Amino acid sequence: MNKKKIVENTAKLIFFISAALAIFAVCAITVYMFIKGTPALKEVGVFNLLLDGKWMPTAQNPSYGIFYIILASVVGTLSSVVIGVPIGLLTAVFLSEIAEKRMGSIVRGAVELLAAIPSVIYGLIGMMVLNPWMYKLEKAIFSGDSDHRFTGGANLLAAIIVLAIMILPTVISVSTSSLKAVPDHLRSASLALGATKIQTIFKVVIPAAKSGILTGIVLGIGRALGEAMAINMVAGGAVNIPLPFNSVRTLTTQIVSEMGYAQGLHRQVLFTVGLVLYIFIMIVNFILLKARKKGETAG
Amino acid sequence: MSKKRKRNSILAYGAIYLCSALSVVLLAGIILYVFVKGLGTVNWSFLTSVTSVLRGTVGIAGNIVNTLIIIFLTMLIATPIGVGSAIYLNEYAKPGRLVTLIEYATETLSGIPSIIFGLFGSIFFGEVLGLGFSLLTGSLTLILMVLPLITRNTQEALKTVPMTYRSGAIGLGSGKWHMIRTILIPSAMPGIITGVILAIGRIVGESAALLFTAGSAKLLPKTMGQLLAKPLQSGGTLTIQMYLSATSEGDFKTAFGIAVVLLIIVLLINLGTKALTKHFDVSRKD
Numbered sequence: 001m002n003k004k005k006i007v008e009n010t011a012k013l014i015f016f017i018s019a020a021l022a023i024f025a026v027c028a029i030t031v032y033m034f035i036k037g038t039p040a041l042k043e044v045g046v047f048n049l050l051l052d053g054k055w056m057p058t059a060q061n062p063s064y065g066i067f068y069i070i071l072a073s074v075v076g077t078l079s080s081v082v083i084g085v086p087i088g089l090l091t092a093v094f095l096s097e098i099a100e101k102r103m104g105s106i107v108r109g110a111v112e113l114l115a116a117i118p119s120v121i122y123g124l125i126g127m128m129v130l131n132p133w134m135y136k137l138e139k140a141i142f143s144g145d146s147d148h149r150f151t152g153g154a155n156l157l158a159a160i161i162v163l164a165i166m167i168l169p170t171v172i173s174v175s176t177s178s179l180k181a182v183p184d185h186l187r188s189a190s191l192a193l194g195a196t197k198i199q200t201i202f203k204v205v206i207p208a209a210k211s212g213i214l215t216g217i218v219l220g221i222g223r224a225l226g227e228a229m230a231i232n233m234v235a236g237g238a239v240n241i242p243l244p245f246n247s248v249r250t251l252t253t254q255i256v257s258e259m260g261y262a263q264g265l266h267r268q269v270l271f272t273v274g275l276v277l278y279i280f281i282m283i284v285n286f287i288l289l290k291a292r293k294k295g296e297t298a299g
Numbered sequence: 300m301s302k303k304r305k306r307n308s309i310l311a312y313g314a315i316y317l318c319s320a321l322s323v324v325l326l327a328g329i330i331l332y333v334f335v336k337g338l339g340t341v342n343w344s345f346l347t348s349v350t351s352v353l354r355g356t357v358g359i360a361g362n363i364v365n366t367l368i369i370i371f372l373t374m375l376i377a378t379p380i381g382v383g384s385a386i387y388l389n390e391y392a393k394p395g396r397l398v399t400l401i402e403y404a405t406e407t408l409s410g411i412p413s414i415i416f417g418l419f420g421s422i423f424f425g426e427v428l429g430l431g432f433s434l435l436t437g438s439l440t441l442i443l444m445v446l447p448l449i450t451r452n453t454q455e456a457l458k459t460v461p462m463t464y465r466s467g468a469i470g471l472g473s474g475k476w477h478m479i480r481t482i483l484i485p486s487a488m489p490g491i492i493t494g495v496i497l498a499i500g501r502i503v504g505e506s507a508a509l510l511f512t513a514g515s516a517k518l519l520p521k522t523m524g525q526l527l528a529k530p531l532q533s534g535g536t537l538t539i540q541m542y543l544s545a546t547s548e549g550d551f552k553t554a555f556g557i558a559v560v561l562l563i564i565v566l567l568i569n570l571g572t573k574a575l576t577k578h579f580d581v582s583r584k585d
Contacts, residue, residue, distance in 0.1 A: 011476035018383030022404040029419045090318035110326040118504030198311045226412020228507040274418045285410045
């Protein structure tokens with residue numbers, strides 16, 4: 001009998017440790033991001049680091065301003081959301097309100113597969129297809145402009161397009177399930193009052209699914225902020241003001257492309273870049289948790 | 300008014316159909332493009348040899364072996380922990396502060412981008428624990444990343460196991476651990492396997508978390524001893540090699556060849572999970 005009790009307690013303890021590992025992992029990641037990310041803030045100065053745009057880490061008189069890098073991440077993420085969300089939402093409307101079984105399963109299957117394609121493949125195709133198009137566009141727009149530094153098509157616009165495509169599956173799947181969760185009697189009531197199907201969708205169903213759709217948007221923001229490899233391959237390799245036809249570095253691509261060789265203070269600054277990204281992501285996560293909690297108490 | 304309404308309606312339908320078609324067209328375009336560009340590269344020697352300037356061969360065998368080792372090591376550790384965590388949350392824990400905290404932590408973990416995992420892994424496993432650039436460092440990093448996936452899928456599966464199974468087993472005199480081992484885990488197996496397959500898919504496609512943890516070596520172990528020593532050495536997976544081929548090495552033939560292999564793996568994994576959920580999960584409404 002006693003032996004059985006020992007076995008039971010051991011099992012329980014092991015399961016508990018497994019579960020607690022997640023807490024331990026989050027704490028460890030947070031602690032190490034701060035330990036590694038803060039020294040450069042002291043060394044370079046908060047203002048010089050975060051609010052200066054001059055990035056010349058290997059110059060004689062090095063300068064470590066990451067303002068444009070932060071700005072490129074913010075601009076890139078928000079623009080990709082502005083493009084991706086309407087497309088994703090309309091696709092979700094199709095899947096939940098309009099599609100009959102066969103068409104629906106084709107689109108749904110395609111969306112699932114798009115989510116599963118590795119980001120390096122998006123990057124590769126972006127490099128081979130998107131960048132040449134961008135270069136043509138660039139040549140056409142800036143043909144007489146001697147101030148413009150030509151990028152060969154690797155620019156912010158290409159990154160935004162790739163990101164918009166990459167967040168589509170997230171936006172679509174979250175929005176579809178929240179649209180599906182809208183009770184049918186709302187639709188029937190609206191139709192019975194003489195509204196068309198389209199009016200019902202846009203004036204009744206989408207507003208009713210608002211909080212779920214917002215969750216999808218926030219998830220999309222998180223995904224776009226954190227994406228590294230694909231945009232590293234299409235966005236070019238220079239720190240610049242985030243304008244559509246400039247080569248840009250974002251928080252993620254800055255780490256990917258320079259961590260391999262950076263030394264000393266340069267390396268420490270890259271950890272600060274990581275810390276800034278981590279703080280952004282934690283804010284996004286916090287908003288998500290709040291939204292989920294609100295959704296639970298409301299539903 | 301009515302005419303305007305009709306026009307708006309047509310416009311709205313047009314936009315909806317156009318956007319929905321976009322996903323299908325994009326997917327078809329990506330698959331077609333990659334296969335047209337890369338299928339010519341993929342042959343037996345591409346899959347079974349190692350790129351060597353001396354012998355004039357181009358191949359990804361080393362990267363395939365590295366990928367398999369990383370999958371094996373990661374899942375070997377992540378599966379029991381993920382399943383154990385789900386069992387604790389679902390079967391033992393009483394609702395309260397601690398459970399909420401664990402669930403928050405799992406949720407947070409799944410929202411952290413892979414580049415952050417890569418940074419943390421290279422500092423903690425690579426520097427602090429002294430494992431350097433190695434397949435083991437990469438695997439330990441990936442464990443944290445796939446843990447939420449396995450936990451969540453197992454939890455979903457445990458929730459569908461009827462309460463009567465549990466009370467039946469306990470009523471017959473079984474201890475809780477015995478009940479979990481003989482009743483719950485077998486019943487939840489399809490969910491667990493789905494989680495494992497999804498996690499493998501995630502590992503195969505992962506690159507940012509591995510670049511600074513597992514490194515990029517591509518040698519093929521020749522003896523059993525070399526294979527056993529491999530986890531402590533640096534090694535690039537298929538995605539890492541593809542990234543390097545497309546960027547610093549400028550070898551697009553190899554890049555597209557690997558892309559074909561990756562796409563085939565992704566397609567197989569997708570079909571596999573679909574078949575599994577269809578076969579086992581009768582309760583799912585979707």
